[in-house]
Amino acid sequence: MGDIIISRAYGTEPTEGAVFLVDGIWPRGVRKEDLKLAGWARDVAPSPELRLWFGHRPERFDEFRLRYRRELDGKPDAVRPLLEAARQGPVTLLYGAKDTEHNNAVVLREFLRDRLTATARR
Numbered sequence: 212m213g214d215i216i217i218s219r220a221y222g223t224e225p226t227e228g229a230v231f232l233v234d235g236i237w238p239r240g241v242r243k244e245d246l247k248l249a250g251w252a253r254d255v256a257p258s259p260e261l262r263l264w265f266g267h268r269p270e271r272f273d274e275f276r277l278r279y280r281r282e283l284d285g286k287p288d289a290v291r292p293l294l295e296a297a298r299q300g301p302v303t304l305l306y307g308a309k310d311t312e313h314n315n316a317v318v319l320r321e322f323l324r325d326r327l328t329a330t331a332r333r
Contacts, residue, residue: 213300215323217316220246220305228301231293233316235262238307246305249296254289257315258282272313279318293323294330 216227220238222245229249235256237243257265257279265275283290296302302323308314 213297213302215297215320216301216303217320218303218305219311220307226303226305228303229296229299230303230305231296232305233293233319234305234307235259236307238305241307248305250292252289252293254286255283255293255319262315267308267310267313269310269313275313276318276321279315280322283319283322290323290326293319294326297323297327 213228218226220232220234220241226247230247231249232238232246232251232253233255235253237251256262257275261275261278261282265271293302293304304316304319306314306316308316
């Protein structure tokens with residue numbers, strides 16, 4: 212099982228292994244050719260309604276985490292490619308948010324790690 216790294220999509224941080232963009236919206240100012248992606252996993256992004264409600268407000272992050280994880284529970288087909296890639300080696304989840312601690316990639320990494328750990332215990 213590989214590590215799951217999160218990194219901003221603006222090329223300022225290292226990426227490793229299979230690289231997936233995990234936002235529903237393409238990051239502004241980034242050309243598609245500039246990202247060496249294994250895939251754009253837009254189906255794992257928070258719903259537009261949840262994204263707008265959260266609005267990157269840190270005081271809403273705990274509730275956002277709960278709601279987003281509920282959404283991810285209902286998207287097993289969308290999550291599966293990320294889990295399969297993580298079982299093979301390192302994975303990098305790219306996101307566009309400025310806040311490095313309160314964003315969907317943080318929650319998605321937790322969710323994927325929890326799923327991988329649960330599967331390994333069986």
